[in-house]
Amino acid sequence: MGIPLDEVEDLLLESSAYRQAGRVLLPKLGDVRGRPLTPLHGGHVGLLCTAGMLNGVFGEGDARHIAHWRSVKFTDHWEEQEEDGTRILHDRERFSHELTLVFANGKTQVLTHEKKDSE
Amino acid sequence: MKNAHLRFGWLTYVKSTEKTTTSIRLRLDRFIGEVLPDPPRQAKAHLISVIGGDTQIAAVSAAISLGDRFMVDGPGIQPIRVCLERNAQCFKGSVQLGGRKKPLRHLISLSEEFASSNVSASSGRTLLASSGVRFIWASLAHIHGIPGMPEWADWFAGELNTHKAIVRVLGIGCDPVLVKGKKDQFLSWLSWGVESGAISLPAETGSIRWPSLSLQDIFLPAN
Numbered sequence: 001m002g003i004p005l006d007e008v009e010d011l012l013l014e015s016s017a018y019r020q021a022g023r024v025l026l027p028k029l030g031d032v033r034g035r036p037l038t039p040l041h042g043g044h045v046g047l048l049c050t051a052g053m054l055n056g057v058f059g060e061g062d063a064r065h066i067a068h069w070r071s072v073k074f075t076d077h078w079e080e081q082e083e084d085g086t087r088i089l090h091d092r093e094r095f096s097h098e099l100t101l102v103f104a105n106g107k108t109q110v111l112t113h114e115k116k117d118s119e
Numbered sequence: 120m121k122n123a124h125l126r127f128g129w130l131t132y133v134k135s136t137e138k139t140t141t142s143i144r145l146r147l148d149r150f151i152g153e154v155l156p157d158p159p160r161q162a163k164a165h166l167i168s169v170i171g172g173d174t175q176i177a178a179v180s181a182a183i184s185l186g187d188r189f190m191v192d193g194p195g196i197q198p199i200r201v202c203l204e205r206n207a208q209c210f211k212g213s214v215q216l217g218g219r220k221k222p223l224r225h226l227i228s229l230s231e232e233f234a235s236s237n238v239s240a241s242s243g244r245t246l247l248a249s250s251g252v253r254f255i256w257a258s259l260a261h262i263h264g265i266p267g268m269p270e271w272a273d274w275f276a277g278e279l280n281t282h283k284a285i286v287r288v289l290g291i292g293c294d295p296v297l298v299k300g301k302k303d304q305f306l307s308w309l310s311w312g313v314e315s316g317a318i319s320l321p322a323e324t325g326s327i328r329w330p331s332l333s334l335q336d337i338f339l340p341a342n
Contacts, residue, residue, distance in 0.1 A: 003146060003171075004216060005127055005146065006121055006122070007217070008123070008223065009123040009127075010120060012148055015212035015213065015214050017212030017225045017226065018212065018225075020210040021168075021210050021227045021229065022333075022334050024233070027258045027260070028261060029257060032326070055326065057320060057321055057323065057324050057327065058324060059324075065266075065320075066320060068260075068264050072264070100266050102267070102306070102309055102313060102320075104320050106310045106313040107310065110302075
């Protein structure tokens with residue numbers, strides 16, 4: 001007996017394989033709602049920001065902007081030369097935060113732990 | 120839905136050893152591949168989704184781990200040799216059909232490039248499973264960390280077309296695209312768009328609600 005493709009097609013998107021692959025195929029669009037029980041202090045706000053849970057529209061006038069936080073993996077690469085001529089390649093990976101801003105006047109900015117990056 | 124056989128493709132795997140030749144032919148419900156310029160009639164597979172029995176799925180899973188090649192054909196796609204290459208990710212599942220004792224096995228495999236958004240962000244090549252403008256904009260905003268509003272999707276799609284940044288790739292059961300460009304480039308388009316008034320920031324301050332997307336939204340509706 002062959003495979004009843006009409007039935008399979010209807011059921012397939014519910015399979016656990018598609019559920020797992022969906023995490024890769026679909027964008028993870030965080031939608032956090034709610035009201036905190038107590039007012040948030042600076043530390044709370046910082047944690048929520050860096051987790052990308054407070055992405056949105058802020059400020060007024062020329063300072064009005066959309067903010068988007070995300071975690072980024074940075075890789076530092078450097079080389080060392082030994083006295084005997086041996087070359088040692090170093091790669092150090094670390095996670096840091098990145099904040100990208102689009103202002104109402106069209107200016108954009110990418111802020112990281114490193115200096116510079118303004119357009 | 121009816122006439123699914125018109126939408127499904129075939130995946131064929133042939134393995135020859137000194138004594139035996141194993142040939143497996145499985146139904147393929149989704150496929151994403153990128154045709155390679157050289158040699159001709161070969162493609163790099165990015166997504167393979169097949170259904171079959173226990174043994175067949177186990178054999179194909181092992182073949183993927185070994186980096187073996189398959190033949191793929193389907194609606195609108197002439198037979199082409201494909202390979203997922205190294206470090207492909209596999210996801211397994213099963214589908215229980217009425218009137219059958221054993222469930223049907225399901226295997227999805229993704230190429231390393233497709234499975235890793237980090238690779239996409241740094242290489243300037245972003246492969247997406249659908250050509251829907253809402254999906255493309257939401258995916259790029261997520262992968263590259265671009266601030267924006269969901270309502271800018273149509274405008275951004277226009278920019279991608281203007282800059283010829285979208286390339287269609289092979290697909291069965293979906294309409295995949297390859298978006299070329301890096302974050303700096305996308306931000307410069309946004310900068311111009313906001314400055315020129317083509318897009319604008321909302322009047323209200325607060326969080327941005329992106330509409331949720333499901334697999335049904337991104338894969339072609341059966342018709």
